[in-house]
Amino acid sequence: MAARITTDDVAHVARLARLELTDEELVLYTEQLAGILAHADDVASLDTAGVPATAHPLPLQNVLRDDVVRPSIDRDEVLAAAPAVEDRRFRVPAILGEAP
Amino acid sequence: MSLDDWQLVVGLEVHAELATNTKIFCGCANSFGDEPNTNVCPVCLGLPGSLPVLNRSAVEFAARLGMALECTVQPSVFHRKNYFYPDMPKDYQVSQYDLPINADGTLELPDGSVVGIERAHLEEDTGKTTHMGGGGRIHDAAYSLVDYNRAGVPLVEIVSRPDIRTPEQAQAYATELRAILAATGVSDAKMEEGSMRVDANVSMHKPGEPYGTRCEIKNLNSVRSLGRAIRYEMERQVQLLESGERIVQETRHWDEDAGRTRPGRSKEQAEDYRYFQEPDLVPVAPDDEWLASIRAAMPMLPAARRTRLAAQTGGDVDVALVVERGLDDLVLEAIAAGGDPGRLLVHASNNLSAGAGELSARPFAELSKLEATGALTATQAKTVLAELVTAGGDPAAIAATRGFEAMGDDALAAAVDAAIAADPEAWEKFKAGDRKVTGFFVGLVMKTTKGKADGKAVTALLDARAQS
Structure with missing residues (x-):
């Protein structure tokens, strides 16, 4: 069977997740992820023709709350947890590129 | 360069903030213009251990809009759209992906043309970032400040099919959609406050040939900007195509003052959001009874x-x-x-x-x-x-x-005669058929009667006098 996942795939996903991996880690995680995908193949080989698709492991839907305002938390407390604050807002490094 | 040889194709993505009291997944107030970072809680700040619970009103507003757009309102699920940008503290935005709440609708415009609606799904808004230094421009900014009051405000994103063929039709679509959002109470749909935001996917192709590569135009803050930006983009793309160049698929920002679009997102950042199903939220599937009550509350469109x-x-x-x-x-x-x-x-x-x-x-x-x-x-x-x-x-x-007594016919006639007598030369011109002096006489009568005379009645009297 052709490799389901390559070190290039893992390097790409790692970059998207902002993870810095060594070459050894890349090889290790590629092997481990290949094992996970192989297990998924095993599951996919089962005959599920008569089984309805489920969107969630819990047999629940329409878990809702009423549209009623509840108190927010204290701003000073929130901002105290931030590494940098300016003018009542979170201060973050400049980021090149645009928000989606 | 001739635009006549080219056909424009436009699809619009409209984001509208829902007029709920609270955010989509927590009880923080959905309120515009409050003090920064006062409408925040562990859920919308993405603090560990917090869990989202869907707002019932957000579902009802979304379904109401779906019905107004003739969509199928269907069982739907939420996904995480993963990206690193400080406007979302969670590093993902909860949205809907392959199963949106509304699918396959239409919007008929006042001119009778019909634009297809691909989907109108629920998602959460992001926080507001302000870029500091470098004149507020994102690429030159030294750092950014973030206010999370808007993070988690419920949105519907309405995605049209690429059925729009002229800038005017795009403007008519945005205007009609805004009217529907306001009339149904789903959103206050104010483009200038950002509660309705329009992005335009624009491409050009020669009739009979496949569609061209599209660019997505953002930062359109009015219906007027939408029309201007599309017209600019038409010319830009045709100029490139006719000189043998290719259009690069990219996001471009409309600069209202300069009257042009500029490239947005950097090239290296390929779109790869790794959508996966949001494990903290269960599906939402309004039953027939609930849908019927939403339909019953639908105002006239x-x-x-x-x-x-x-x-x-x-x-x-x-x-x-x-x-x-x-x-x-x-x-x-x-x-x-x-x-x-x-x-x-x-x-x-x-x-x-x-x-x-x-x-x-x-x-x-x-x-x-x-x-x-x-x-x-x-x-x-x-x-x-x-x-x-x-x-x-x-x-x-x-x-x-205010002393606005009805002016008697006699008094009016006297005022008109006085005006005629005041300028015999002008009166001769009027009698000779020069209607340009009509305004002069009406103005004179208005002056002497202190505005009490009716302009139309004065004109009628002048005509009558000229013929007698």
């Missing part, structure tokens, strides 16, 4: 309201504006109370703003009757109307207080 008003007033020029301002019910009630339809429509489109203040249907009807019978001139009626809007009251009493 703008298209039907325009037709209804035009049928009563006979006018269709001002009808759209009056419906957009929500004044059609007032006009219809005033007509039912015996008011003059034409004059009511003119006042509603020219002299009233949304809300109409203290003005109610009966005095509005009375005012139009006083005007129709000639007891008040158009100018006087406008003054009385302004007072009715600020303080209410009885039009006839207000007119009397």
Whole structure:
């Protein structure tokens, strides 16, 4: 069977997740992820023709709350947890590129 | 370069903030313009261990909009859209992906053309970032400040099919969608406040050939900007194509002051959001009973309201504006109370703003009757109307207080004759058929009667005198 996942795939996903991996880690995680995908193949080989698709492991839907305002938390407390604050807002490094 | 050889194709993505009391997944207030970072909690800040719970009203508003757009309202699930950008503290945005709440609808425009709606799904808004240093430009900014009040505010994203063929049609689509959002109460849909945001996917191709590569235009803050940006983009793309270059698929930002688009997101950042199902939220599947109650609460839509008003007033020029301002019910009630339809429509489109203040249907009807019978001139009626809007009251009493007595026929005739006598030379020109001097005589009569004369009556008298 052709490799389901390559070190290039893992390097790409790692970059998207902002993870810095060594070459050894890349090889290790590629092997481990290949094992996970192989297990998924095993599951996919089962005959599920008569089984309805489920969107969630819990047999629940329409878990809702009423549209009623509840108190927010204290701003000073929130901002105290931030590494940098300016003018009542979170201060973050400049980021090149645009928000989606 | 000739645009005539090319066909424009546009699809629009419209984000509208829902008019709920609270955010989509937590009880923080959904409120514009509050002190920064005061409407925040562990859920919308993405603190570990917090869990989202879906807002029932957000589902109802989304379904209501879906019904207004003739969509199928269907069972849906939420996904995480993963990206690193400080406008979302969680590093993902909860949205809907392959199973949106609304799918496959249509929007009919006033000119009768129909634009397909691919989907209208629920998602959460992001926080507001302000770029500091470098003149506020993102690429030159030294750092950014973030306010999370908007993070988690419920949105619907309405995605049209690429059915739009002219800049004017794109503008008509945005205008009609805005009217529907406002009329259904789903959103206040204010483009200038950002509660309705329009992105345009624009491409050019030669008729008979496949669609061209598209660019996504963002930062369109008005319907006017939308039209300008599409026109600019048409020329830019055709210029490139005719010089043998290729269009790069990219996001471009509209610069209103410069009147041009500029490339946005950096090239290296390929779009790869790794959508996966949000494990903390279960599917939402409104049952028939719930959907029926949402449908029962659906107000009349703008298209039907325009037709209804035009049928009563006979006018269709001002009808759209009056419906957009929500004044059609007032006009219809005033007509039912015996008011003059034409004059009511003119006042509603020219002299009233949304809300109409203290003005109610009966005095509005009375005012139009006083005007129709000639007891008040158009100018006087406008003054009385302004007072009715600020303080209410009885039009006839207000007119009397202000000394707006009906001008007797004799007094009017005397004023007209005096004006004729004042400038025999101009009068000869008028008699010879030079209607350019009409305004001169009307103005003279207005001056001597202190504005009490009715302009139309003066013109009629002048005509009568010229023929006798």
